[in-house]
Amino acid sequence: MPTKILHKERLIPGRTSKLVLDAPQIAATARPGHFVILRVDEKGERFPLTIADTDKEHGTITIVYLVLGRSTQMLEELEEGQFIHDVCGPLGRATHIQRFEAPKKVICVGGGTGVAAMHHIAKGHHEAGNYVIACIGARNKDLLLFEKELSLFCDEVLVSTDDGSEGQKGIVTDLVKGRLDSEGGNIAEVVAVGPVPMMQAVSELTRGYGVPTTVSLNSLMVDGLGMCGACRVTVGGEMKFTCVDGPEFDGHKVDFAELRSRLGSFRSQETVVREHHRCNCFEKKEA
Structure with missing residues (x-):
């Protein structure tokens, strides 16, 4: 389901950005430690991002990402008012949080x-x-x-x-x-x-x-x-x-x-001409 970007802030220009997304169903149940899986467009790869914050009242979640590969670069090209193709979550196990009595x-x-x-x-x-x-x-x-x-x-x-x-x-x-x-x-x-x-x-x-x-x-x-x-x-x-x-x-x-x-197993492949990296999952195979 398309998810709208309500707010975008470039925390470190060209490197790290923050998005506030309209995701009321995720915001309603997400807890610290949970993450989501994003797909920027229909043919994009799926990649995980940890939820940085939630606002149940306004139905929003906040994510922060490092612009590193092709998928995060595609995400960086989106602006407020545009849509991410789909966001799935919350996923994973929530953080175990208990109350500790002072002076702990x-x-x-x-x-x-x-x-x-x-x-x-x-x-x-x-x-x-x-x-x-x-x-x-x-x-x-x-x-x-x-x-x-x-x-x-x-x-x-x-x-x-x-x-x-x-x-x-x-x-x-x-x-x-x-x-x-x-x-x-x-x-x-x-x-x-x-x-x-x-x-x-x-x-x-x-x-x-x-x-x-x-x-x-x-x-x-x-x-x-x-x-x-x-x-x-x-x-x-x-x-x-x-x-x-x-x-x-x-x-x-x-x-x-x-x-x-x-x-570090694939570090050499990861560093070779990043800009030419693309997903081949949808490429037609020759007979």
Whole structure:
């Protein structure tokens, strides 16, 4: 069913954009952690995007995407008032959110476009009554996302940049370690969403503190319905499918070495002349 774009904001021009979509049925049931599958036009590929926010009253969902391949470039070419061919969701398992009694706190860590997905989870913890510390990082201040949005409900928003142009100079795990050290055991849970190396680093850090840690592995998804098997990942020695068993898993049980190896399997093909990439699913075959 065609889905109308009600609002578009280019967060980082030419790189990252935010869309607010008219999707009342999805907005009515979507929860933090859920994702949708989009198809820009009739012959376009299906690709997943995590829901960054919902507004049940107005029947809208918010998505944020990085302009990387042909499909996201097609999405970037659409403007307010135009339609996405179809949007399917909510999909996946919602984030497990429970209320922690004070002085217990939750740290939500985000990097890159993962900050948008983390935003929805942090908001869920806030609505559950938890004290939320948001830790976000980027290479420089121009690449930071959702700092203002997170400040509307998070009790604290901590920022780090590689070059020190905003917040603390360094990487986001430095912020997490600082709070783990200063809180003296009051951190009940850490949630990390973003690049795989960042989620792995956060998980390895929190393991030493014995703090439960959740990571989101949405970068693995292809079809989003558990049929293709491309999103398989080993968690606690068992094979899981990110799209139907996740996308969130215990970060201390994920086999990150295997995950990073699989993500890099087709890197050479992915980097060869991206502009010439196109889907061949609908090409007519010669007899």
